[in-house]
Amino acid sequence: MVPAPLAYRPTRTRRGAQGSTAMSDAHLYVYGVTHETDLERSVEGVDGGERLYTVDYGPLSAVVTDVDDLEPEETDENTRAHDDVIRDVITGEDPLTLVPMRFGMVFKNGRTLKSVLREARPAFTRALRDLDGTVELGVKCIVPEDSTVDREALAEDASERLSAVSEGEVDNGLFSDRLAFNRSYLVERADREAFDIAVEELEADYDEEVTVQYTGPYAPYNFVDIEIGAQR
Structure with missing residues (x-):
């Protein structure tokens, strides 16, 4: 994917x-x-x-x-x-x-x-x-309002799969009732294909029960914490 x-x-x-x-x-x-x-x-x-x-x-x-x-x-x-x-x-x-x-x-x-x-x-x-040698990638899992999917189990499953092929993850919070999973991942460029496959398998395994949104690559905003002051 x-x-x-x-x-x-x-x-x-x-x-x-x-x-x-x-x-x-x-x-x-x-x-x-x-x-x-x-x-x-x-x-x-x-x-x-x-x-x-x-x-x-x-x-x-x-x-x-x-x-x-x-x-x-x-x-x-x-x-x-x-x-x-x-x-x-x-x-x-x-x-x-x-x-x-x-x-x-x-x-x-x-x-x-x-x-x-x-x-x-x-x-x-x-x-x-x-x-x-890394990029940031984002993954969200969205479920229908009337879904019977166990959201906690879904989040745990997604995290386990994706953390295995990434260097770090950040939880971005659930800002919607339908959002069950929302994380950013730091991924080695060399592992990008493996991460893509992990996302594809996650989507396939949950089929129509879950919508997976996969975005990026981004510069790794969520994995840096440097504050500098503008000097004007």
């Missing part, structure tokens, strides 16, 4: 050729932080940003586009652009491990962004080590 194709918040800097950082009047919109890399590509980013590149500090690279506004509006178009850029980074050609930022993290310039990377370097380094 292939999942149907989530997002954290920072600030920004401009990168020139060969990984250098050039000063600019533009601000820097940050999508996430990865291992030091030489990344540059065309994108449709937040507020029309067209060039995706990195701002480097030591072993870290912040993935950014230029924006004019320090507080970009959280429109449907912008949030979709934010998510699409992140998805491209983690699933496109030569996918990267990324500590993702939620919508709206903008830095005034490269100096302020590098200052934050310096201060948070230990935390980012640990997170990248822990997340290396």
